[in-house]
Amino acid sequence: MLFDLKENNLIKLFLRFLGPGFLITVGFIDPGNWATNISGGAEFGYQLLWIITLSTLMLILIQSISARIGISTGKSLAVNIKENFSKPVSAVIGFTIVLACVATDVAELLGGAIGFKLLFHFPLWLGAVLTVAIEVFFIVTQRYHRLEKIIILFLGIIAFCYVIELLIVNPDWSRVASSLFIPKISGKSIYIAMGILGAVVMPHNIFLHSNVIHSREWGESEEEKKKLLKFEKIDTTISMLLGWVVNSAMIIVAAAVFFKYGIKVDSIEQASQTLYPLAGNLAGLLFGIALLFAGISSSITSSMAEVNVITGFLGKPEDPRTKLYKLATFITAIPSLFIILLGLDTFKILIFSQVVLSVQLPFTLIPLIILSNNKKIMGGLKINKFELIASIIVSAIVICLNVYLLYATLFIGEV
Secondary structure, three states, rough: OOOOOOOOHHHHHHHHHHHHHHHHHHHHHHHHHHHHHHHHHHHHOOOOOHHHHHHHHHHHHHHHHHHHHHHOOOOOOOEEEHHHHHHHHHHHHHHHHHHHHHHHHHHHHHHHHHHHHHHHOOOOHHHHHHHHHHHHHHHHOOHHHHHOOOOOOOOHHHHHHHHHHHHHHOOHHHHHHHHHOOOOOOOHHHHHHHHHHHOOOOHHHHHHHHHHHHOOOOOHHHHHHHHHHHHHHHHHHHHHHHHHHHHHHHHHHHHHHHOOOOOOOHHHOOOOOHHHHHHHHHHHHHHHHHHHHHHHHHHHHHHHHHHEEEOOOOOOOOOOOOOOHHOOOOOHHHHHHHHHHHHHHHHHHHHHHHHHHHHHHHHHHHHHHHHOOOHHHHHHHHHOHHHHHHHHHHHHHHHHHOOOHHHHHHHHHHO
């Protein structure tokens, strides 16, 4: 047996499995989240906080299922889809997730570029190029476990910055508490709500978790895997709840500063500048630092996901020595660089990129459910009836929100 589950030092045993979930967490506090959360808080106050709560609960379930697929089969979600679905279906899913990766890169690189601009006054194009260079360097040259520690450090810096900002802005905590759990939505807020949902339950992150989970040894027998699975659930739950705190903090700060004073925010740069007189110089500085680290760290994890998606759907090995692997680390970033060079509205692009992720989600969630409920594929780690029903409900909510978004856009005209 690989591990003695009866050993006294359970904390030491647990720490061996702590980590993969935090890489996923960095992915959903990326600059795209900043745009949707700031926009939602500035325009609707605390009203959309419940979306963060709902999205996080969805995320804990979905990410746990994704990790279980990786543990049970020893293969990533991308590889499992290619091997178990017909070529046309697999091609459609692969095409949509690559588009989602492009949308993700738009958010990550813009965030990193804006962070460099705010802190060092670099032009956007230079900040974007630096962000790409840093992400490629870390992925190609670093060992996974060292990279994992760096990402967790970045996550800690981001969380620390936003906790301090919360203390500075002193929000209405009674309204925060109620808004976290009481749903409220309208035709006007559906677009931002969908963006928030897509920015939290990110499809490329679902693919990523099924892959990075292989960085831990889960034993060879099904019995060992079942016993160790509880550590994955704890890792996923703790890391996702940390993401819930940070994402909620983004909306709370925006509501307490911008919505309270009736300030419309049209760009992340403006949000940073506006923070200085309203919340103090420290808040503005922390904003820039957190954004830079969010852009760099999330670009690293999104690139890791893109490598797995591209190699997995093409049926190629995920080998850092191959040309395909090296190309996949930055190929989806090229459209983002063009967008930045064209000087388009970065704030609107950030929000739109997150809506693209939300629209793609059904193409990821449906095969995820089918695979995880297949006993031939999952064996004894197949999801139970409760998890099946819950995952179907989650997928139904996402699909219904997508339909409502389309309806609000085409027929109500409020989006």
